[in-house]
Amino acid sequence: MNATVLIVDDDPVQRRLAEAALTRDGMAVAACGDGTAALDHLAERRDGVSAMVLDLVMPGMDGIAVLEALRQRGDQVPVIVQTAKGSMDVAISAMRAGAFDFLVKPVAPAKLAKAVRDAVKVAESGQRRATPETFRKRAASRRQGVDLIGNGPEMTRVKRLIAKASASDIPVLIEGESGTGKELVARAIAGRGARATKPLVIVNCGAIPDNLVESILFGHEKGAFTGATEKHTGKFVEADGGTLFLDEIGELPNAAQVKLLRAIQDGHVEPVGARGGRTVDVRLVSATNRDLIAAVQTGRFREDLYYRLNVFPILTPSLRSRTGDLPELVDHLVERQARKAGLTGVPKVTDAAMEVLGAYDWPGNVRQLENELFRALVLSETGVLDAPDFAHIAAQLDGSRRPIAPMPALDRPLAPAADMPFPPAAPDGVPEPPPLRERPAADRGHCVPLLGADDHARPLAAIEADAISHAVSHYDGQMSEIARRLGIGRSTLYRKLREYGIVGGRN
Ligand SMILES: Nc1ncnc2c1ncn2[C@@H]1O[C@H](COP(=O)(O)OP(=O)(O)OP(=O)(O)O)[C@@H](O)[C@H]1O
Ligand SMILES: [Mg+2]
Incomplete structure (x- = not known):
């Protein structure tokens, strides 16, 4: 992708964070400290800018005013809005004013890079800028083409569990380390079965400021709280008839946990500030990369909610526990990343490079592998990916190519509550999922x-x-x-x- 991204933020630290996230993803960046400078920049060298990351709250000309000015000029550059003031209304105004997407700060670098890549992709494919409506519907179409790579015993088990889970509406909890494909599994479940053509609505519970969680999940009435200048439909209602994916469920604040439990038990949601509510028909899939049972034990997560969500657990295996899948994954990801990088051919990965990749323990799992391959593809000048292209991975291997020793497993009972209909209907012959493992504490030098x-x-x-x-x-x-x-x-x-x-x- 030959993208120059214009970052507009009055805070130099935020500019640097965004720059670091995007350059690491192989993008070229330019930066401006205010809205007027950004508009000048776009007017002068519009052709060189394929997307803009825009802060909403800036002194002088703010983000909404920049969006309005772009609209008046007929400039179609896709804009990702970042806002620290986590007001849903402001974000919705930004979408109305023509923003392509919005993210609430702090934004993880990978999320920002992904949002920008998506925006550029849509802009390049000549589609019109998203309206709030298409923005909502996009989630439903994103699940197309779910490709779960891996045929070793661990992934085979996951695929079997996905097939079982999608045959019913049973609540699924996907547990696994970061980057192991939890979202991919959620999309695979939602993309099969009776709800396949219905909406899949994704909520990242960890990315929403605490005070907005309830209003995002359940909606709010106009005037329900300061800043609620319009009525807002919650994610539960958006997902009605389809699937709601609650990502990073362990991050859910306590008050929202109580309300979520009620919504699951009664199938009834009540918007913030509303007298009554409405019934919804939603299939719940949740995911966590933390040990939820430990959070239950320390009182951070409600036990009753845990059992409601964890009726059908699926554990996504770490990459280090399924190195047998590595060659197939590397082939798949190199092809995908080469396409993304706009390369014409698909580079070959040498045996020496595979040996380096196979000896590493991948704390960031498949996502990290994907990033490493992308970086190597962009930097490689030979059309072949060889061991030196992964020098900084090799540098972390401790000199010896030792296999990484597994940590003793955490004991983690997975007994469901007595009133749950499952596991009587548990997938036959499927053994209890192995407990989440801690990453090896070895210092790796x-x-x-x-x-x-x-x-x-x-x-x-x-x-x-x-x-x-x-x-x-x-x-x-x-x-x-x-x-x-x-x-x-x-x-x-x-x-x-x-x-x-x-x-x-x-x-
Ligand atoms: N089995 C797999 N086959 C192909 N690609 C995969 C697989 N697992 C993960 N990926 C890819 O790795 C990246 C990370 O996957 P995903 O976002 O689903 O992980 P995650 O577990 O939700 O991570 P996090 O906890 O950080 O949110 C995605 O680009 C995804 O396509
Ligand atoms: Mg995820």
Whole structure:
């Protein structure tokens, strides 16, 4: 993809984060600090800009005004709106004013890159800019072409469970590490069975500010709270008749957990600020990359809700536990990424390169593999992907190509509540899913020095900055994962990134 993306944000840190996310994805970027400069930039070199990432709240000309000006000019550049003020109404106004998509800050680098890629793809295919209506419907069409690669025992089991799950409306909980294909599994379930032609509505519970979760899930009435200037239909109602995919369900705040439980039990949803509600017919699929049962044990997640959601568990295996699928996955992903990168041929991956890829333990799983292949494809000048194209992966292999030792499994009972109709109807012969495993704690050669070059203790802040920077690289910029692993909140993480001047990319 030959994309130059114009980033418009008055906050230099946000500009840098967005720049890092997009350049890492192989895109060229330009940046402006205000709306007027952005419009000038577009007027001067419009041909070179294939998408724009626009902050909504800026001094002077704000994002909505920029969108209006573009519309008046007839400029069709696709715009992804970013907003820190998580007001649904503002986001909807932006969509009305012609934005292609909107994201609520903080946005994970991979999500931003994906939104931009989607926008460019649609713009290049000559489709009109999305209206709020098409924006909603897009989710339904996205599930086309779900391609779950892997024929080893782990993926075969997952595919069998998908087939079983889609034969009924049983609630499914997909558990697995980041990047293992949970969303892909959810799309596969929704794309089969009786609801295949009905909407699939996806909600990332971790990406919505706490105070908006309820209104996004269940809707709100006009005037229900400050800033609610219009009535809003919730995701449950949007998904009526179809499937609702609640991603990162472990991030759901407590009050929303209570309301969700009620909605599942009664099939009845009540918009925020409404007197009554309505009945909905929704098939629920949820996903989590954290150990939910541990969250239940610490009281972070309601036990009754856990059992309601976890009627049919599907565990997506880590890539390191299914290295047998690696050659097939690499072939598939190289082809897909080559198409994405606009290459004419599909580069061959040498045996030496496969050996490097096979020895690595892939903490970011298939998504990380996909990113590595994309980066290698973009950087390679030979039309062949060889071991040196994966030098920084090789550098993490500890010298010896040792296989990564599995960690002892966490004991994780999966007994359903007594009143649940399942597992009596459990898939026959399918063994209990293996428990979620912790990533190996082995240091893989990384250590943060405690002494400086002067042989004196380094300041704690410098050690912390090193630890955070390593985590950013280790988890491939996945901010919620990084915050969780480091045991700090996401806003604290973002503050520290700003304080220490760490950008979201690998170092
Ligand atoms: N079995 C697979 N076959 C082909 N592609 C896969 C497979 N698993 C994952 N992928 C690809 O890897 C990327 C990540 O997958 P997905 O978004 O479904 O993971 P996830 O588990 O939801 O990750 P996260 O926890 O970070 O949200 C996607 O581009 C997806 O297409
Ligand atoms: Mg996901």
